[in-house]
Amino acid sequence: MRDAYHEELGSIGDGLVEMARLAGSAIGRATTAVLDADLKSAESVTEADRKIDDLQHDLENRAITLLARQQPVATDLRIVVTSLRMSADLERSGDLAQHVAKLARLRFPERAVPHDLHATILEMGRLAQRLMARAAEVLVTKDVDLALRLEEDDDEMDLLHRTLFTHLMDDRWKHGIETAVDVTLLGRYYERYADHAVSVAKRVVYLVTGEHADELQQDVQPVTGPKGA
Amino acid sequence: MRDAYHEELGSIGDGLVEMARLAGSAIGRATTAVLDADLKSAESVTEADRKIDDLQHDLENRAITLLARQQPVATDLRIVVTSLRMSADLERSGDLAQHVAKLARLRFPERAVPHDLHATILEMGRLAQRLMARAAEVLVTKDVDLALRLEEDDDEMDLLHRTLFTHLMDDRWKHGIETAVDVTLLGRYYERYADHAVSVAKRVVYLVTGEHADELQQDVQPVTGPKGA
Numbered sequence: 387m388r389d390a391y392h393e394e395l396g397s398i399g400d401g402l403v404e405m406a407r408l409a410g411s412a413i414g415r416a417t418t419a420v421l422d423a424d425l426k427s428a429e430s431v432t433e434a435d436r437k438i439d440d441l442q443h444d445l446e447n448r449a450i451t452l453l454a455r456q457q458p459v460a461t462d463l464r465i466v467v468t469s470l471r472m473s474a475d476l477e478r479s480g481d482l483a484q485h486v487a488k489l490a491r492l493r494f495p496e497r498a499v500p501h502d503l504h505a506t507i508l509e510m511g512r513l514a515q516r517l518m519a520r521a522a523e524v525l526v527t528k529d530v531d532l533a534l535r536l537e538e539d540d541d542e543m544d545l546l547h548r549t550l551f552t553h554l555m556d557d558r559w560k561h562g563i564e565t566a567v568d569v570t571l572l573g574r575y576y577e578r579y580a581d582h583a584v585s586v587a588k589r590v591v592y593l594v595t596g597e598h599a600d601e602l603q604q605d606v607q608p609v610t611g612p613k614g615a
Numbered sequence: 616m617r618d619a620y621h622e623e624l625g626s627i628g629d630g631l632v633e634m635a636r637l638a639g640s641a642i643g644r645a646t647t648a649v650l651d652a653d654l655k656s657a658e659s660v661t662e663a664d665r666k667i668d669d670l671q672h673d674l675e676n677r678a679i680t681l682l683a684r685q686q687p688v689a690t691d692l693r694i695v696v697t698s699l700r701m702s703a704d705l706e707r708s709g710d711l712a713q714h715v716a717k718l719a720r721l722r723f724p725e726r727a728v729p730h731d732l733h734a735t736i737l738e739m740g741r742l743a744q745r746l747m748a749r750a751a752e753v754l755v756t757k758d759v760d761l762a763l764r765l766e767e768d769d770d771e772m773d774l775l776h777r778t779l780f781t782h783l784m785d786d787r788w789k790h791g792i793e794t795a796v797d798v799t800l801l802g803r804y805y806e807r808y809a810d811h812a813v814s815v816a817k818r819v820v821y822l823v824t825g826e827h828a829d830e831l832q833q834d835v836q837p838v839t840g841p842k843g844a
């Protein structure tokens with residue numbers, strides 16, 4: 387029974403890694419979609435989001451079956467319950483990539499992002515993708531140091547988010563209200579996406595070290611100030 | 616053991632109801648805070664959010680202890696796992712109320728919401744509070760009809776959200792970019808809050824009827840069009 391159990395637990399872990407990889411690639415393509423008004427990329431994000439949802443569905447069913455049949459306790463039980471939470475983070479990340487892609491579709495054939503914010507949004511997209519790639523790596527390697535480094539990336543995301551707001555609030559803003567609304571929502575989507583990637587990594591740290599339980603019991607809050615390394 | 620089990624399960628249910636009540640009252644006071652630049656109300660939302668976080672922490676620990684000690688299967692197992700998901704919805708609702716309250720603080724002594732949008736935001740706040748009150752009632756009564764009626768309230772929220780956007784996009788908008796950004800984020804917070812309340816109700820429906828498993832495996836998506844009653 388123990389072997390079947392570890393096989394099943396391993397397949398839940400594989401599912402999480404696969405979800406993270408799909409979510410990472412989805413936010414990259416969503417960023418292309420919204421920056422280049424590229425409907426093909428937008429369409430591929432929708433497909434990825436659907437796959438992520440299916441994976442989550444499978445993963446949850448397998449987790450519940452495992453709980454019922456194997457009745458794990460202690461650490462093993464925490465792994466299964468935490469996997470359910472991580473799958474919710476990853477499912478939501480897919481939704482957020484989809485929200486970015488939807489904006490591309492909504493404004494097509496125009497571009498949602500004005501030229502002078504192109505670089506900032508591009509960087510937010512790259513950073514979001516890197517955060518999720520690292521979260522996937524943390525899921526595979528259980529590397530606590532790498533997991534903690536995600537917070538630095540998240541600080542960088544906050545910085546980019548503030549840059550976005552500085553642009554928006556500048557008296558010289560000339561792109562009108564609609565674009566301001568679009569850019570505000572985009573900023574929010576990337577920020578939340580990053581929060582979910584960090585949340586996945588933190589949950590792995592908790593499983594490995596048993597520390598920071600308080601922080602890990604709830605979703606990661608939006609960061610409101612700089613944090614130390 | 617069965618009695619201790621049902622007592623523990625009941626106390627998890629009570630915790631969810633308490634979280635929903637706190638979240639409902641928090642969004643009401645957050646709305647007052649943001650409409651009237653009322654810092655006392657904002658402060659009380661922060662306290663409520665902290666209480667909600669503590670309740671979630673307790674609830675999750677109790678759920679995990681229950682899984683380990685009682686090893687429930689079938690329906691009982693689904694109830695515990697679904698309770699964990701509902702507690703995540705409710706914890707996030709508290710965060711969103713807190714985001715609304717933070718905006719009040721950020722703009723104080725000014726008001727974040729211009730006069731001509733006062734009625735719309737007030738209505739969104741009332742609706743959000745009503746949705747959560749109904750979600751709490753659904754948790755207590757397991758009333759499937761009432762749960763399904765939440766979707767109608769959610770349709771109303773979407774309508775208010777569209778009203779907000781219509782105002783924003785109107786050429787006569789005269790409140791500047793900062794206010795447009797604030798109102799955009801407020802709209803998003805209320806919309807997500809409503810999604811979480813609906814999600815809680817839907818999860819109860821799933822537990823009671825076993826139906827709509829697909830929809831209930833994942834977080835409720837933002838509604839993009841009108842739905843029939």
